[in-house]
Amino acid sequence: MLIGNAGATYWPHFMRWRARQPADLAEPLDTWCREVIGGIAERFGARAVSPSDRPFLPFQRWAMRAEGLRSSPLGILMHPEYGLWHAYRGALLFDIEIAAEAPRAAVHLCDLCIGKPCLKACPVDAYAEASFDYPACLGHVRGASGAACRERGCLDRNACPHGAAYRYPAAVQAFHMAASLRPKARAA
Ligand code: B12
Known part of the structure; x- marks a missing residue:
């Protein structure tokens, strides 16, 4: 069972928790998510895992199966309603099988996009078709x-x-960007 955010409605809740933590807390969003999702897992007899756990778990492949999503040219999954403004914060693993409807394949908006503005805005062309030039x-x-x-x-x-209605505010994007710039980057 995947758990994530669509848009940035989680942000004020995270900020309230953050204000009570030490200023130098490492990876605060991961820590908060593990705390919240870990508590839910305990209540339901599940095991909680995080997208930052090593070795990396295939969250995007799970999401493709769960929601019928496909990847945008940027590597981020494209959602028919949320666009690129959604992310996974954890998953609950159960020992028992839970019946769920097979997802209907979502309309892949990137197939309908002619101009592909997402491949034209980066000053160093870090995204080129099927690859991502992380050093650049x-x-x-x-x-x-x-x-x-x-x-x-x-x-x-x-x-x-x-x-566009789900686009993260600048402060939230700055936080995630800073997280992916840290030496042992953990994306968010
Ligand atoms: C390592 C990693 C990165 C590295 C990528 C380095 C590299 N070249 O490999 C770095 C630090 C660059 C990165 C950056 C970002 N990432 Co990242 N990243 C991950 C992480 C932790 C592991 C990916 C992995 O290896 N998975 C293991 C394999 C086995 O899983 P998989 O599902 O089969 O693999 C898929 C991905 O690897 C994907 N892929 C391959 N190359 C790239 C490159 C990028 C940039 C992305 C997004 C995906 C991607 O293709 C695979 C098949 O679908 C995942 C979380 C996770 N556990 O998957 C997040 C994840 C893919 N990242 C995510 C995001 C949002 C970002 C950023 C946009 C964060 C930001 N800064 O705002 C940036 C994009 C770059 C930017 N400048 O803005 C989200 C994507 C959500 C979505 N809607 O699809 C994820 C799922 C994390 C999350 N919490 O939801 N990321």
Whole structure:
């Protein structure tokens, strides 16, 4: 059972919890999610796992099966309603099988997109069709000309017109960008 956020409605709840934690707490969002989702897992006799657990678990493949989603050219899964503005915060693993309806294949909005603005906004072309040039992205975002990415998030992701109502506010995007820039980056 996958657990995640669509849009940034989790943010104020996370911020309230964050205010009660030590300022130097490492990986605060992961810690909060593990705490909340771990508590739910205990109540239902499940085991909680996180997208940051090592070795990485195939969250995106699970989501493709669960929701009938497909990948955008950026590697982020495209949702018919939320666009690129959704992420996975954990999953509950059960020993028993739970009956669930097979998902209907979602309309893949990227197939209908002619201009592909998501592949045109990055100043260093970090996203090129089937690959992601992480060193190029890091170099640019950490550098003097990367202020826009650091303050408002990935320019390619923001160029996508879908799910605009769910777009994360700048502060939330800046938080996630800072997390993926840290040496042992854990994406969010
Ligand atoms: C490692 C990682 C990264 C690395 C990628 C390094 C690399 N070149 O491999 C870095 C740090 C660059 C990264 C960045 C981002 N990531 Co990331 N990342 C992951 C992580 C932790 C592991 C991926 C993995 O290896 N999975 C293991 C394999 C076995 O699982 P899989 O499902 O079969 O694998 C799929 C992915 O690997 C995907 N893939 C391959 N290359 C890339 C590259 C990128 C950038 C992405 C997003 C996916 C992707 O293709 C596979 C088949 O579908 C996942 C969480 C997870 N556990 O999956 C998040 C995850 C893929 N990331 C996510 C996100 C949102 C981002 C960022 C947008 C975060 C941000 N900054 O705001 C950025 C994108 C870049 C940017 N500058 O904005 C989300 C995607 C959600 C979605 N809707 O699909 C995930 C699922 C985390 C989450 N909490 O939901 N990420």
